[in-house]
Amino acid sequence: MGLGPDHKVLVVLDHGSRFAKNAGNPLNITLKESNTSRTVGKCDKSLWTWCVEATLELHRVVFDLFSGEHDAGCARLVRLVLADCVGRVLQPRWGTELVTQQEILNSLSAIGLPSTSDDSDGVALSGITLAIEALSQLSDAQIKGDGSCAPKKKEGRTKEERSNFSRVPKCWETPSTSSVTSESDRKVVENTGSVVIFTSFAEDERLTELENEVADVINCRNRIIKSLQDNSFSCINHVKLYIINVLPNDQISTATSKPFREISPTLSSCIFSRPAGDQLISVIHSVSINIYDLVSTTISGIPMKEEAQQGQSAVAINYDVELLHRREAHTELERLGLVTTNATEDFTGTLMVYAGSATYPTARLVWSTPVPKGRWNTFPRNRHASRVTPSAVNSRPSVCLSSYLLQGRNVMLEVTRVAKCEGLLSNVGAKLIAHTLIAHGGHIYIHANDVGPHGVLDCQATREKMQLKKAANGRISDFVALMKESSLHLPVPDKTESNEKPLSATSAVACVQPRRQLLRVTRYWPLRTDHCFIYNIPKRFDALFAIMRQPQLSTVDADKCKQVHAL
Numbered sequence: 379m380g381l382g383p384d385h386k387v388l389v390v391l392d393h394g395s396r397f398a399k400n401a402g403n404p405l406n407i408t409l410k411e412s413n414t415s416r417t418v419g420k421c422d423k424s425l426w427t428w429c430v431e432a433t434l435e436l437h438r439v440v441f442d443l444f445s446g447e448h449d450a451g452c453a454r455l456v457r458l459v460l461a462d463c464v465g466r467v468l469q470p471r472w473g474t475e476l477v478t479q480q481e482i483l484n485s486l487s488a489i490g491l492p493s494t495s496d497d498s499d500g501v502a503l504s505g506i507t508l509a510i511e512a513l514s515q516l517s518d519a520q521i522k523g524d525g526s527c528a529p530k531k532k533e534g535r536t537k538e539e540r541s542n543f544s545r546v547p548k549c550w551e552t553p554s555t556s557s558v559t560s561e562s563d564r565k566v567v568e569n570t571g572s573v574v575i576f577t578s579f580a581e582d583e584r585l586t587e588l589e590n591e592v593a594d595v596i597n598c599r600n601r602i603i604k605s606l607q608d609n610s611f612s613c614i615n616h617v618k619l620y621i622i623n624v625l626p627n628d629q630i631s632t633a634t635s636k637p638f639r640e641i642s643p644t645l646s647s648c649i650f651s652r653p654a655g656d657q658l659i660s661v662i663h664s665v666s667i668n669i670y671d672l673v674s675t676t677i678s679g680i681p682m683k684e685e686a687q688q689g690q691s692a693v694a695i696n697y698d699v700e701l702l703h704r705r706e707a708h709t710e711l712e713r714l715g716l717v718t719t720n721a722t723e724d725f726t727g728t729l730m731v732y733a734g735s736a737t738y739p740t741a742r743l744v745w746s747t748p749v750p751k752g753r754w755n756t757f758p759r760n761r762h763a764s765r766v767t768p769s770a771v772n773s774r775p776s777v778c779l780s781s782y783l784l785q786g787r788n789v790m791l792e793v794t795r796v797a798k799c800e801g802l803l804s805n806v807g808a809k810l811i812a813h814t815l816i817a818h819g820g821h822i823y824i825h826a827n828d829v830g831p832h833g834v835l836d837c838q839a840t841r842e843k844m845q846l847k848k849a850a851n852g853r854i855s856d857f858v859a860l861m862k863e864s865s866l867h868l869p870v871p872d873k874t875e876s877n878e879k880p881l882s883a884t885s886a887v888a889c890v891q892p893r894r895q896l897l898r899v900t901r902y903w904p905l906r907t908d909h910c911f912i913y914n915i916p917k918r919f920d921a922l923f924a925i926m927r928q929p930q931l932s933t934v935d936a937d938k939c940k941q942v943h944a945l
Contacts, residue, residue: 383618384670386455386472386517386571387440388509389433393462396578397426398492401654402627425624426492428654429576432622432662433458436574437479439666439702442767445476453519454670457512458482460489461505461575472517503591506575510595513571514603514611520567521610569612572669574620580631585621585649592619593642600644619647620665627653650737657735663702663769664737673708673717674740675766675813675824676700676733677791680775681745697775700733700740704764707826708741711812714830715798717741727797743791746809757814758805758827766815766824783822789815793829802830851906853913860903863927864896891929899927918942 404420437456444454453475458468468485469477573592579585600613619641625631636649648668650661666672679696711717716729718739725731730739768776783789790806791813793799804810805828814825834840866889907913916923922942925935 383570383572383616384454385519386457386513387669388457388459388512388571388573389436390459390461390505390509390573390575391426391429391433392505392575392577393426393460393489393492395492395494397424397429397576397624398494399425399626401425401428402629403653403655423654424491425578425626425654428658429622429624430486432576432658434479434482435659436662436666437477437482438771439663439672439767440670441476441479443670443672443703443765455517458485459505459509459512462492463504465504465508467508467512472512472515474518503595506592506595509573509575510592510599510614510617513573513617514569514599514614516567516569516610516612520569520612523567567612569614570616570618571614572618572620574622574665576622576624578624579633580625580629582633585623585633585651588621589619589641589645589647592617592647593645596644597642614644616643617645618669619645620668621647621649622658622661622665623649623651624654624658625651627655660736660738667702667738671705672702673705674700674702674736674738674769675707675791676731676740676742677745677779677789677815678742679745680779682775682778696745698733699773699775699779700769701766701824702769703766703824706762707764707813707824710761710826710829711741714802716793716796716812716829729793729796742794743812744794746790746792746811758811758829759832760814760825760827762826763823766822780822783815783817784820786817791815805829849906851908853905853907857905860899864892864899866892895929 400422401424402422404422406417407419407421408415409418440454440456455472455475456477457472460466460468468482575588577585577588579588596614596617603611603613618638623633625633631651633651634649635651636647638646638648641647650664652658652661663674667674676698677700678698680699682695682697705719708717711729712719718725718728718730725739729741729743731742732738733740733742768780770776779789790809790811793802793810793812799810802810810829811827812829813827816823816825904910904913912919919942921938925931925939928935931939
């Protein structure tokens with residue numbers, strides 16, 4: 379059983395003296411006066427502040443996309459570890475739900491800024507040790523054995539390994555062999571996770587040493603757990619390590635970024651070396667995409683009106699908004715080759731582009747305003763729906779788009795005519811709509827639409843066989859009236875009767891009268907008007923039809939029926 383590396387994530391924050399330095403990327407403080415704005419000062423953040431903001435951004439993405447999951451076993455859990463001369467885990471246990479942002483802020487505010495007098499060099503070994511110890515601790519979902527959200531590939535591999543066995547004769551068994559078997563049977567939980575480390579090194583050699591230290595700590599921890607008799611811990615099968623090397627803008631560095639590579643059988647590592655600033659937020663988005671298997675979609679061409687200067691008219695400018703969401707929303711586009719999951723492939727003829735200084739590609743789709751009075755059957759079929767979150771949540775275009783959707787409107791995303799979309803037919807008028815943005819219950823969802831032909835729903839032979847023939851001369855209005863007359867309703871209970879007795883077997887006889895009435899009325903009830911002559915001249919027989927539906931006939935009613943028969 380395994381819940382994947384996105385189930386448990388540990389963020390290690392270096393609290394050493396290196397992170398007390400200023401980032402060297404001052405922010406301008408502007409003051410708006412009437413129609414102009416002027417710079418009144420500058421503010422420079424420390425490396426610690428940028429790392430804390432990146433950690434909060436990672437938490438925000440996880441909370442927006444995965445909070446409120448119906449299955450508690452699918453919860454994405456995050457814990458923070460402080461790496462200094464002592465080392466501290468800010469959350470005592472994994473729990474069952476994602477830690478709130480307020481809890482993170484309270485823990486970090488109590489710690490304070492790093493001390494400049496601390497001579498600790500880089501990430502303390504105690505912080506790495508605490509992170510690996512916390513990762514070896516099982517979450518509540520793992521203890522309960524809730525593997526409903528485990529990847530299908532891992533489940534299949536685990537079942538195959540468990541089914542492949544050979545029976546050994548009893549004479550071959552030894553005490554050591556039996557003890558090893560029982561130990562392996564006891565540790566059946568597949569324990570994986572991800573570790574994100576913020577550090578600051580100027581040389582590649584120091585980063586390589588850090589990777590080797592993490593691999594050694596994992597091996598040491600696994601040896602300790604094998605000797606423990608505690609079911610709340612399990613050996614670590616594999617760890618994905620993300621090293622974010624943050625440097626001041628004015629510091630010369632030879633450290634380089636490196637893609638994922640295998641350090642040991644239990645550790646895979648990648649390095650992001652970036653200067654402190656907005657690029658750090660882009661890096662944390664890339665990390666969240668790798669951990670939680672997300673993708674990026676950029677909505678281009680969003681029409682917005684800018685504020686007009688005095689004596690000028692408002693100018694409409696098109697903006698772009700990037701959204702993060704689950705990969706399942708791009709399954710149809712991946713099948714058609716319009717997007718790709720491999721960032722190293724050639725994007726020619728696809729929808730994938732690199733936006734600005736982003737370290738990951740995004741699928742660019744065009745804003746398309748739907749017709750307000752469009753019929754329901756003009757909307758394409760949906761295949762998948764998942765939550766979305768803006769990458770720049772506080773930007774003006776993102777705020778305007780979110781408020782626009784939360785007001786009950788929807789936005790269609792059109793596929794631009796690239797080389798690989800040739801041959802695809804339009805699905806909404808003359809446009810090829812790939813996704814639709816709609817808000818449900820206070821959350822914004824992206825709906826993946828059918829883009830290409832459907833093998834079953836678009837099969838002409840199947841549609842002809844399933845198409846019902848139009849029924850002519852049907853007594854539709856009479857049938858509706860019959861259903862209304864024959865409907866039964868529960869009696870309204872009397873509020874004065876506090877002790878209501880259950881219905882006895884004899885009280886069920888009361889249903890006999892309605893059934894008898896229905897059988898009498900429908901004894902001969904043609905479905906079509908051409909099956910009986912009298913239904914084609916309703917003016918002459920309307921009185922007879924009305925009298926026949928009555929439960930009892932009076933003398934006057936009987937005389938009316940005789941008059942109709944006499945005609």
